[in-house]
Amino acid sequence: MARPTALPAVAVTAVSLVLTLAVVVMWLGAAMPWPVALVVGLGIDGGWLATLAYERRLAAQGDHSTAVTVVGWSFGLVATGVLVAHALTVEADTGAWLAVSWLPLAAKALWLVHGMWERTALTPSALGAIRGIQQDARDTAAVARARLRAEAVTEETRLTAVTVAGARVARVQARTAATLAGAWSTLEDARQGEGTGRALTSVTTPVTPGVTPGVTPRWELPVWGPVEPVSALALESAPALTDAQLDELVEEIRDSRTPPLSYREMATRFRTAGHAASEVRLRAAWKRVVA
Template sequence: MKAKTALPAAAMTAVSMVLTLAVVMMWLGRAMPWPVALVVGLGIDGGWLATLAYERRLAAQGDHSRAVTAVGWSFGLVATGVLVAHALTAEADTGAWLAVAWLPIAAKALWLVHGMWERTVLTPRALDMIRGVQQEARDEAAVARARLRAEAGTEETRLTAVTEAGARIARVQAKTAQTLSRAWSTLETARSGEDTGRALTSVTHRVTPDVTPRWELPVWGPIEPLAPALETAPALSDAALDTLVDEIRHSETPALSYREMAVRFRAAGHSASEVRLRAAWKRVA
């Protein structure tokens, strides 16, 4: 890399020095002896070369001198001024001479770029470390992107599965609700029909001659727990059970049905098995 910046600057400096010397010889050689013109040209090139060498030595030591830099740029400007003056006073090819008049300034600029490169150059070891850090950062970024893509894919699969399962549950619930609705409608039609009433009357007339049969559909709702007294209530004798059943049955007019009597019996805190309670109902009814 050092040769890529130093060689162009050195080549353009050499071309500028040769061009300056040639222009001084051609321009001043007509007005004065050629040895004098040669001395002038070599003086310009020699001063330029000396200040350039001094600048390079200071740069190699890590130092810098503004005075030396100013002298170097002064020689570059003098060389450029000589080329511009010759181009303006030339009888022919003025444009061509002006086209190369910028070479001394360009050479100084190239040496400036080379100096900036030298102040910022890094060792191969440092460059390898920087490349390693950059590669590690790229690897971590790639792994992070892959992890995010994998997590996104997993989440998408999970959401799809949950959505499909929810849709299946919803379809099953809708189908079950539809089935229950049809069954409930059938039961309600059977309950409210006249034929059902006559059938129930003919069946229950001999058992409960004074009670009009009532068939009600079960009501869906929260389950009410039994009273705590049922767990500790003493067992009733058959006579006491018959008396309670008869009192509850005739507590209203007309007499209560077995279902209503059983609900009020247990709500009052009494305890009896379903078999005994039905037997008492049959005895008192």
């Protein structure tokens, strides 16, 4: 029996039975012999207890009887009616008797609550399993929240580092661009300046081929681009090759590897070997060999 709901129901039932029996004996004792009034009181209480015991037995078996429930509530209403009638007929303490006249119905309501408690009650093992499941869910949720917070902090730190590094790179690029812009502006001013051009032309005239008298050559800035290293000494000392010799060397260098070398690789190996030929002749020889 579940004590949280059974003990209040038992206590109110006992008080209600005693109160009903006392009221019946006092109220009907003046109109009939008291043993008869006692029998009437015991009959009301006995019928109520009998139906209550039957209801409890059916509830223990997981069953229910509407007829027994109706009879039990009928006995409760009879007991309540007796108490209310007695309270209304007495000349003194009417309010007090009315205040306790609801105890039979209260006892029936408490037994109804106790029955609902029993139908929904679980065993200690089931309650322990439920508590374990709830604790696991709380633990999982706490771990997930901690993981999310840690990932958020890590991502925030990474973004901050990337932002700072990007800002530093942008500042360096801006300074570099400003420096390059200033340098190119200075070079452009030097190229466009007439006095600077005449000074540079006068310096380079003795070593500048093709200078026509009376015509002032224009000074041009050099253009930088990708170049291939060429040995100056080899170019000066290498003898001029005929077209046949050039074709033979190009074919030999091209076919020295499998698959054959590309033109750029062949040209690099040709000049590294110390041979001399202009780019036009070398490319023409390449075309003849490939054809």
